[in-house]
Amino acid sequence: MHDTESDDDRLDRAFLALADPVRRNLVARLSRSSATVNELAEPFPMSKQAVSRHIQVLERAGLITRTRDGQRRPCHLAPAALEELTSWIDGYRLAAEARYRALDEVLAAMKTANRPQEE
Template identity: 50%
Template sequence: MTPDRLDHIFSALADPTRRAILARLALGTTSVTELAEPFRMSGPAVTKHLKVLERAGLIIRGREAQWRPCSLDAAPLKDATDWLEQYRRFWEGSFDRLEEYLQEVQTNGGKDVRDSSRDK
């Protein structure tokens, strides 16, 4: 997982139009025109969103006559999830004693921000 692959994935997800496109594609492959329909937005604008999703590896484009069907490729979402997974213990809240201890020593005794020479 190179760092800018995650950049592309997360920034593709940072837009509600693009998340809605993914949600639609979760129901199945469809055309650009149908993807565009729910939005008050020109065709070219949708084409650009699709390019962003494609750069992130989240969609696959086919060719069928004058249509360029899009389908979901969720594999990169797994990479995003794996990255987030590292932080699960933080939102689940229950650190065990060792983790608490490590966190304290990391912050120089857990007493002060930088060093222990200052004393408030």
């Protein structure tokens, strides 16, 4: 299923999944322990169906996995998927920071070169 899905699609779904306070709250909750739909839905002032759909969004994004335990469908956080996101972000963040540091050095060097005789 979904053999031909691009990295872009995966990142789209993952970042979109995190762009909602309810779903981020679910991620936070699941980082403490796995939980069922009912357990996850309980704190929220909305229908269980709405929470179930939020869970599906997280699952399709690969951020959580689900197992079967009788009639329950426990949800488990998928740390590896979270790690992919931080890796993506950090690649560009570190490149930009390195560039800014290099620019600072150039500016510092120019400043020194312009006033070689000062203190």
